Amino acid sequence: MSVNKHYQAYQDNSVNTASGGELTLMLYNGCVKFIKQAMKDLENKNFEAKNTNIQKAQNIIRELMVTLDPEVEISKQFMPLYEYILHQLKEGNVKNEKAPLEDALGFVVEFRDTWKQVIKQTRQTQYAQGARV
Template sequence: MSANKPFQTYQNNSVNTASSGELTLKLYNGCIKFIKQAIRDMEEEKFEAKNTNVQKAQNIIQELMVTLDPKMEISQQIMPLYDYIQYQLKEGNIKNDAAFLEEALQYVTEFRDTWKQVIKQTRQSQYAQGARV
């Protein structure tokens, strides 16, 4: 148990000190992890575990939906995609059909990859501005 304590402390610190952009990236990565695990669970006919992992992915998408700023135009474009991901997760879970989960995984992966680029460009921009000061 004590061997996990340093890792748990690291994880807590990484969340507590992360920027909002990094936290969003962590949410996407967690969602991807849970969807992939749900697909494996489905293949192994571990339906209770599959259900748990799909629900975890759905909770993450729900959190991402709640954090959207409805006043921003991009939020109006993202919300229907999040709704669609939720639908795919629900259908995959109910029908035990990995194709639905794989499609949801594809969308979440695209969101994550785009978000990584945004963080990278923001850091580069901030670094360039800091170098000029």
């Protein structure tokens, strides 16, 4: 088995065994990666790759939008922010401008970092409760 196949098996296993919170974190990380790559592609005038990476980031944001529970108040606050990120990604793509991509990236990084803290605090709480049992 080649190294690539081992890595792919590891990746598949990571996704298949991840909690919902960890999957969301993976989505945010992927979105950050694709936006950063799109910005590099734009600088290198590789417009086809830029477009592909922006579309990947947009698909991730759309997936995050679909997973929002409309009954939960925070979801009602997140939806317009996700819509704004999608708009900025589209603007950066159509106009070949870096500023809207940087703006979108800033939001995604902030969401990702906040989500990371939520996971960390949840684990600490679960660990503390488990230690008391």
